[in-house]
Amino acid sequence: MAADRRGKAETLALRRRLLSDSCRLFYPEDPIKIVRGQGQYLYDEQGAEYLDCVNNVAHVGHCHPLVVRAAHEQNQVLNTNSRYLHDNIVDYAQRLSETLPEKLSVFYFLNSGSEANDLALRLARQYTGHWDVVVLDHAYHGHLSSLIDISPYKFRDLDGQKEWVHVAPLPDTYRGLYREDHPNPAGAYASEVERVVNSVQEKGRKIAAFFAESLPSVGGQIIPPAGFFQEVAEHIHRAGGVFVADEIQVGFGRVGQHFWAFQLQGEDFVPDIVTMGKSIGNGHPVACVATTQAVARAFEATGVEYFNTFGGSPVSCAVGLAVLDVLEKEQLQAHAASVGSFLMELLRQQKAKHPIIGDVRGTGLFIGVDLIKDEATRTPATEEANYVVSRMKENYILLSTDGPGRNVLKFKPPMCFSVDNARHVVAKMDAILTNMEEKVRSCETLRLQP
Numbered sequence: 001m002a003a004d005r006r007g008k009a010e011t012l013a014l015r016r017r018l019l020s021d022s023c024r025l026f027y028p029e030d031p032i033k034i035v036r037g038q039g040q041y042l043y044d045e046q047g048a049e050y051l052d053c054v055n056n057v058a059h060v061g062h063c064h065p066l067v068v069r070a071a072h073e074q075n076q077v078l079n080t081n082s083r084y085l086h087d088n089i090v091d092y093a094q095r096l097s098e099t100l101p102e103k104l105s106v107f108y109f110l111n112s113g114s115e116a117n118d119l120a121l122r123l124a125r126q127y128t129g130h131w132d133v134v135v136l137d138h139a140y141h142g143h144l145s146s147l148i149d150i151s152p153y154k155f156r157d158l159d160g161q162k163e164w165v166h167v168a169p170l171p172d173t174y175r176g177l178y179r180e181d182h183p184n185p186a187g188a189y190a191s192e193v194e195r196v197v198n199s200v201q202e203k204g205r206k207i208a209a210f211f212a213e214s215l216p217s218v219g220g221q222i223i224p225p226a227g228f229f230q231e232v233a234e235h236i237h238r239a240g241g242v243f244v245a246d247e248i249q250v251g252f253g254r255v256g257q258h259f260w261a262f263q264l265q266g267e268d269f270v271p272d273i274v275t276m277g278k279s280i281g282n283g284h285p286v287a288c289v290a291t292t293q294a295v296a297r298a299f300e301a302t303g304v305e306y307f308n309t310f311g312g313s314p315v316s317c318a319v320g321l322a323v324l325d326v327l328e329k330e331q332l333q334a335h336a337a338s339v340g341s342f343l344m345e346l347l348r349q350q351k352a353k354h355p356i357i358g359d360v361r362g363t364g365l366f367i368g369v370d371l372i373k374d375e376a377t378r379t380p381a382t383e384e385a386n387y388v389v390s391r392m393k394e395n396y397i398l399l400s401t402d403g404p405g406r407n408v409l410k411f412k413p414p415m416c417f418s419v420d421n422a423r424h425v426v427a428k429m430d431a432i433l434t435n436m437e438e439k440v441r442s443c444e445t446l447r448l449q450p
């Protein structure tokens, strides 16, 4: 097969020689060579089948035949830029607009989540005439220079925080400043944003935007308390800024109850800008920015053209339309709601059984299992989480960790993930955790022996 022209060791050696070490591999001690994908499964060069619990880019399933066919058919006819009239781009914008609140009615097409967030930043600055940005702690918004600057997850390891970037606490009700026992965590976390806004203004600076993932993923699969975004939007709007909801990881029906994750906050909340990527192209580079007429008009007023060579091409839009068709036809949003709540229930039973599980949180097929050293301190069980991930891999299950402590097992599988997959994963996790506990107990027994 073309994808497996050489042995795994030779591929690894070539990769080490030709690619930068900055481009990391999963499981670096024993990387996997993947040559094929289908649905929620990936296959290595020997034909071994792995269950994929983390790839939220292959949203409707790896290599979905309808998406592949849509790309192929359009590729045979035409692929050019968006400067000619073409039905695909307007059909796609129309279909996306049907999923969003009416106010978000202007669309820009791009190739990656990073490009979408960078354009959102330009739009916000142009519309407001302000420069500064407020972000949530531990956030990641992309790899461009502008976005590394607004990603505490990255800039903390680099040159640090720019003077125009301001960080508000992550609304984490399990390990954050205000927890599940607080009477109004949404209000308390929003007051922290207000405090940041006030201190920015006291310095004579002006806020262009607040950026947040609707559900912070790199931050540790966090579910912000409902009502938080509404209050934040009030503080940001009062300061003349706009609210940017990054839906790159969490949009498109993943959360089950709603099509967009920001809708979990309540029907009265509408961001000024929404950015999309990853899942919307199911692996093909498609991204989008949706915004209001007012923001778009201000951007147009510069007279400068927005041009993107590949963004919004007939092929990209055909792919985007096919992803929407599959979501609808296979009712994947409802599927995510029911499989996700089944998986959450199984994981909660595991929490009752294994003290290392401190918290199980999530909605739809966006779930985090927070592993802790002990309940009193909720110290992240980082090594244990890594151990679980590597043992799961031995069992042909692909999982990974997130969160500042890298201790949160994250589930964000392709949306066709099934009830049987959920049962299988949890049974394996149960066996691994039970075995870990037995090992710890036998060490303690040894230590107790005279």
Ligand SMILES: Cc1ncc(COP(=O)(O)O)c(C=O)c1O
Pocket: 112, 113, 114, 115, 117, 140, 141, 142, 143, 213, 246, 248, 249, 277, 278
């Ligand atoms: C929340 C979020 N925003 C933006 C991006 C950047 O997207 P891309 O890698 O497609 O540029 C990512 C990528 O991981 C992301 O997780």
